[in-house]
Amino acid sequence: MNQRPFLLGTVLLGLLLPSCFISRVRVNEAIDPVAYGRLEVGKSTQDDVLQELGAPADIVQLGFRSAWRYDHTHSKNATSFFVVLALQNVDTVQDRVWAFFDEEGLLTHIGATFDADKAEYQFPFSD
Amino acid sequence: MLSQPAKGLAVAICLACSSCVRVQWNRAMFCRGIDSNELTVLRAGESQLNDCLELFGSPLYVWQAGADQYAVAYGWDMDKGWGINVSIPVTQEFSASFDYDDLDRRLYGIVMTFDANDQLQYQRQGFLSEIAEGYLRRPSSFPGSGDEVGSEESSNQGAEEQSH
Numbered sequence: 001m002n003q004r005p006f007l008l009g010t011v012l013l014g015l016l017l018p019s020c021f022i023s024r025v026r027v028n029e030a031i032d033p034v035a036y037g038r039l040e041v042g043k044s045t046q047d048d049v050l051q052e053l054g055a056p057a058d059i060v061q062l063g064f065r066s067a068w069r070y071d072h073t074h075s076k077n078a079t080s081f082f083v084v085l086a087l088q089n090v091d092t093v094q095d096r097v098w099a100f101f102d103e104e105g106l107l108t109h110i111g112a113t114f115d116a117d118k119a120e121y122q123f124p125f126s127d
Numbered sequence: 128m129l130s131q132p133a134k135g136l137a138v139a140i141c142l143a144c145s146s147c148v149r150v151q152w153n154r155a156m157f158c159r160g161i162d163s164n165e166l167t168v169l170r171a172g173e174s175q176l177n178d179c180l181e182l183f184g185s186p187l188y189v190w191q192a193g194a195d196q197y198a199v200a201y202g203w204d205m206d207k208g209w210g211i212n213v214s215i216p217v218t219q220e221f222s223a224s225f226d227y228d229d230l231d232r233r234l235y236g237i238v239m240t241f242d243a244n245d246q247l248q249y250q251r252q253g254f255l256s257e258i259a260e261g262y263l264r265r266p267s268s269f270p271g272s273g274d275e276v277g278s279e280e281s282s283n284q285g286a287e288e289q290s291h
Contacts, residue, residue: 060189062197063243067189084148086212090155096185098199100176109245111180115159124154124207 019081022121027073028057031095036112039099046105053097064103071096074116078123089124149212157204158187161237169239169247176245187236188255190262195243200259202236 035052044052049068056068072095079088095116100109129137161183169178179199180186186199234255240248251258 060191062189062191063195067197069189081149084150086149086151086153088151088153090153092155092157094158096187098180098185098189100189109176109180111183111185113184118159122154124152 019083021077021079023077023079024119025073025075025077028071029054030072030116031070031097031112031114033112033114036097036110039107039110041107041110044107046101046107049099049107053099056099062100065108066101068099068101069096070099072116074119076119076121078121080123087124089122089126091119091122093119147213150209151212152209153207155204155206157234158202160203160205160235161201163252166237166250166252169250171247171249174247176241176247179239179247183237187234188259188262192240192261196240196248198238198240198259198261200236200238200255200262202234202255204234206233 031053038052039049046068053070057071058069060067060069073092074094075090075092077088077090079086081087093115095112095114097110097112099107102108165182168174168182176199183201187202188198188200190198192198235253236255236259237250237252238255238258239250242248255262
């Protein structure tokens with residue numbers, strides 16, 4: 001019996017199987033779109049925003065006004081090693097909310113981006 | 128043509144070096160870009176912050192830009208490149224924190240400046256390291272919170288390209 005193809009297949013499998021990994025990194029808690037939807041410009045206050053979204057990741061002073069940042073980062077890393085060749089793709093996306101307040105602490109503007117679920121495992125040559 | 132022993136030696140070298148020598152093909156993407164056609168929708172002296180937030184979503188950065196002005200920035204990045212990496216791991220340490228400082232150096236994006244009445248004054252497009260100086264001068268809120276992935280002696284040679 002010719003065992004050469006079997007041996008070759010086993011060696012190739014042994015080389016390929018332990019040489020790939022995927023990993024995922026999340027930074028900060030996900031932002032709840034429902035909680036975000038409960039905030040109303042001109043009505044909600046800083047206390048309301050704190051109650052709905054929790055503590056902000058950053059606070060920026062804009063004269064007498066202020067803006068708060070919330071973000072949730074999601075990265076997916078797919079890496080394959082073929083002996084000495086490494087193919088790596090890292091896709092990082094974010095959920096972000098910026099809430100702008102006037103000098104009285106009333107919400108004047110708010111903007112959100114919910115993309116964190118769009119991170120993908122891909123090869124570097126994928127579209 | 129290589130002789131049989133030479134082939135065996137080449138394969139053995141490849142296998143032996145695979146843990147410290149790598150030819151790499153990398154791609155790193157950060158967020159999704161904004162179509163430059165969409166930028167023409169906003170007009171200086173007319174558009175408001177609300178228009179900007181509705182059109183592009185939440186910005187990446189916001190900062191005070193002068194006495195009565197503030198700026199917002201959107202940024203994204205797609206780095207592609209190949210290289211040769213030689214590394215000798217000494218220890219392993221990993222921090223899951225997100226390093227904005229490192230990101231700032233390579234992000235492409237848009238900066239929009241608004242006046243005290245939230246009216247758009249002007250917008251600029253380019254690398255944030257060049258057009259968002261005001262933000263980059265701002266001291267970090269959390270000193271020393273950057274990534275500490277080091278502890279690896281490495282050299283990396285190759286070509287990189289950026290597309291936006």
